[in-house]
Amino acid sequence: MARTVTVIQNDIIAQMQGNPIIGPLWTSTSGVGILRVIAFIVATNIWTLETLFDVFKSDVDETIAALKPHSPRWYAEKAKSFQYGYDLVDESDYYDNTGLDETDVANSKIVDYAAVVEAIRGLRIKVANDNGTDLVPLTEPQLTAFKAYMQRVKDGGVKLYCTSTNPDSLKLTIDLYYNPLVLNAAGQRLDGESSEPVQNGTKNYLKNLPFNGVFVLQSLTDALQKVDGVVIADIKDASARYGALPYQSFAVKYLPDAGYLRIVDNADLIINFIPYSE
DSSP: OOOOHHHHHHHHHHHHHTSTTTGGGOOOOOTTOHHHHHHHHHHHHHHHHHHHHHHHHHHHHHHHHHHSOOOHHHHHHHHHTOOTTOOOOTTSSSOOOTTOOHHHHHHHOOOOEEEEEEETTEEEEEEEEEOSSSEEOOOHHHHHHHHHHHHHHSOTTOOEEEEOOOOEEEEEEEEEEEOTTTBOTTSOBTTSSOSOHHHHHHHHHHHTSOTTOOEEHHHHHHHHTTSTTEEEEEEEEEEEEOTTSOOEEOSSEEOOTTSOEEOOSGGGEEEEEEEOOO
8 A cells, every 4th residue: 555655755854864974964954955855756756656556456456356267155155145126236246235124135135045066067056045944945036036146246158057946855764763761652752742753853954954965874863863762773765856856765875956855745754663672
């Protein structure tokens, strides 16, 4: 940042007064003394040069920012900045929320979860909305507006594939060995606190997975064995699908195409409750 003329002039004067040759000549205290005038002229020229350097640096920084390709993380954050029903500032990639109600602005940000995946044909952007109960896909009008927004903010030449779909569907069959002092043969707590603690534990585990995170069977097993009354959870079969495709079995892990995974139908979670005895 350019220094002021006064700062530069005072620095020159201090250097001149401290010089063993010029210093003794500095006897005048007049504001228009020849040496002070010379110092002012030189200081003005230096200030002009420093100011030009600042302008040049600013131009270079703006050029670099405009040309630098953005990362997948930037695209994900940009996706979550989308405001449904609002237009961007002309020739820009941001909104002007000056004077707007904060609640209205918050409600317009309908993309609560976003993940960016590199694909052969470009970047795939998966998004979902949190309705307060669970994740849901954007509606068709919302997704149309979101796609238009991403086309405005993306880097030139980058191809985007934006999706927001229903969750992948999961089917599980579990042999559940339970403590008969805590649960009954139907998996209900004997104290009446919960009628489906194991089912709820399974569904809550799926809800708490990171968006676009990998579902690991062993991690679910570990989570279920922390449920009070559960001794051993043995997952006998697991299969999943997305869209209208057929179910595919998997033995270790599964990455949901939609970004999230749910047991869509209660009949898809089969639990065989087996009393455990020492």
